[in-house]
Amino acid sequence: xxxxxxxxxxxxxxxxxxxxxxxxxxxxxxxxxxxxxxxxxxxxxxxxxxxxxxxxxxxxxxxxxxxxxxxxxxxxxxxxxxxxxxxxxxxxxxxxxxxxxxxxxxxxxxxxxxxxxxxxxxxxxxxxxxxxxxxxxxxxxxxxxxxxxxxxxxxxxxxxxxxxxxxxxxxxxxxxxxxxxxxxxxxxxxxxxxxxxxxxxxxxxxxxxxxxxxxxxxxxxxxxxxxxxxxxxxxxxxxxxxxxxxxxxxxxxxxxxxxxxxxxxxxxxxxx
Numbered sequence: 001x002x003x004x005x006x007x008x009x010x011x012x013x014x015x016x017x018x019x020x021x022x023x024x025x026x027x028x029x030x031x032x033x034x035x036x037x038x039x040x041x042x043x044x045x046x047x048x049x050x051x052x053x054x055x056x057x058x059x060x061x062x063x064x065x066x067x068x069x070x071x072x073x074x075x076x077x078x079x080x081x082x083x084x085x086x087x088x089x090x091x092x093x094x095x096x097x098x099x100x101x102x103x104x105x106x107x108x109x110x111x112x113x114x115x116x117x118x119x120x121x122x123x124x125x126x127x128x129x130x131x132x133x134x135x136x137x138x139x140x141x142x143x144x145x146x147x148x149x150x151x152x153x154x155x156x157x158x159x160x161x162x163x164x165x166x167x168x169x170x171x172x173x174x175x176x177x178x179x180x181x182x183x184x185x186x187x188x189x190x191x192x193x194x195x196x197x198x199x200x201x202x203x204x205x206x207x208x209x210x211x212x213x214x215x216x217x218x219x220x221x222x223x224x225x226x227x228x229x230x231x232x233x234x235x236x237x238x239x240x241x242x243x244x245x246x247x248x249x250x251x252x253x254x255x256x257x258x259x260x261x262x263x264x265x266x267x268x269x270x271x272x
Contacts, residue, residue, distance in 0.1 A: 020220045027227045028067045030240050035068050035104060037236035042101035044148040047230070048110045051155030052193060053183045054165035056216040060155070060223045061106050064230075068104070077108040090114065090132065091139050099148060111136065115200040120192045121182060133203035140209040150209045151233070153226060154197070154255070155216040159190050198266065201259040211255025218251075225251040 038045055047064075049057040065073050076097045085093045091111055099105040114132040118124040124132075144150060157165075166183060169175040186193065205211045212229055216222035228245040229252050 020224070023224055024063060024227075026240070026244070027224065027231065028063070030231050030245070031064060031227065032067060033238060034231065034234055034236045035072055038104055039069075039072050039102040044099040044101060044146075045104040045151075045234075046099055046143065046148050047104070047106045047151045047153070048112065049106065049108055049153050049155065050110065050112045050116065051153075051214075051216070052116075052157055052162060053180075053186050054162050054169070055155035055157040056214075056219045056222050057108060057153075057155050059219055060153075060214075060226050061108055063223045064227060065106065072102055073104045073106070074099075075106050075108055076110075090128075090135075098143065111139070112200065112204075115204070116193065116196050117182060120189055120196050121185065133199060136204045137206045137209070140204075140206065144208045149234075151230060152209055152211045152255075153214055154201070154211055154258075155214045155222065156253075156258070157216050159187065161217045163187055194262070195266075198259060198262045201255050201262070205255040205259065211258070213253040213255055213258045215251045215253065221248065221251050228252075
């Protein structure tokens with residue numbers, strides 16, 4: 001008996017979506033090549049993803065790790081500290097998650113909670129905040145001295161775009177889990193978060209561990225350019241031609257340049 005043919009359905013896609021998917025697939029192949037080299041050479045790679053709520057960190061991490069071997073790539077997303085952890089050295093609970101030889105570790109938020117959410121929401125004292133800004137560069141220097149390569153990404157979303165994404169989370173049952181009381185305060189405390197961001201970039205952008213700003217109002221461009229930035233700063237066999245991983249400088253911004261730009265805006269607002 002002849003098998004019934006499965007019904008086919010026409011699917012319409014934007015040309016820009018097809019181009020994005022093709023470019024993403026190409027870059028994900030490069031990430032696999034890179035991971036293989038990390039494993040064979042015993043390299044230690046640490047990636048930190050920070051930014052305001054709904055800035056696009058999680059979506060980018062998902063695309064980076066989507067096709068990597070999970071045995072050599074870990075995502076770390078810690079819950080709030082336990083009562084025991086609250087009594088420890090602030091960095092202590094993060095240390096055990098740092099990469100071993102042959103590993104890529106991606107922090108979905110990190111010790112930089114103490115430079116953004118904690119001081120703005122009153123979860124740490126002013127003294128603890130300032131102490132962190134002084135200690136973080138020293139801590140990261142110790143990490144780099146142990147031959148761990150650090151990428152620090154700050155995803156920068158506009159206030160209007162963040163509001164749109166919060167609204168989408170409220171109405172989409174698959175995204176509602178992402179909403180928290182802290183998220184709902186983000187819009188009201190926009191200026192406080194901006195000041196905290198400026199202080200963080202000014203104090204912790206160093207030669208050992210510089211910040212890379214990813215302008216993320218366009219999620220797809222943010223993901224593509226974040227991956228390209230990573231591939232630009234690592235070497236591995238059979239690497240793609242450099243023109244294929246050239247970043248868009250409207251999307252990828254040097255951390256110090258962002259701090260300088262913010263400082264100018266603060267000065268202007270004080271005068272006006």
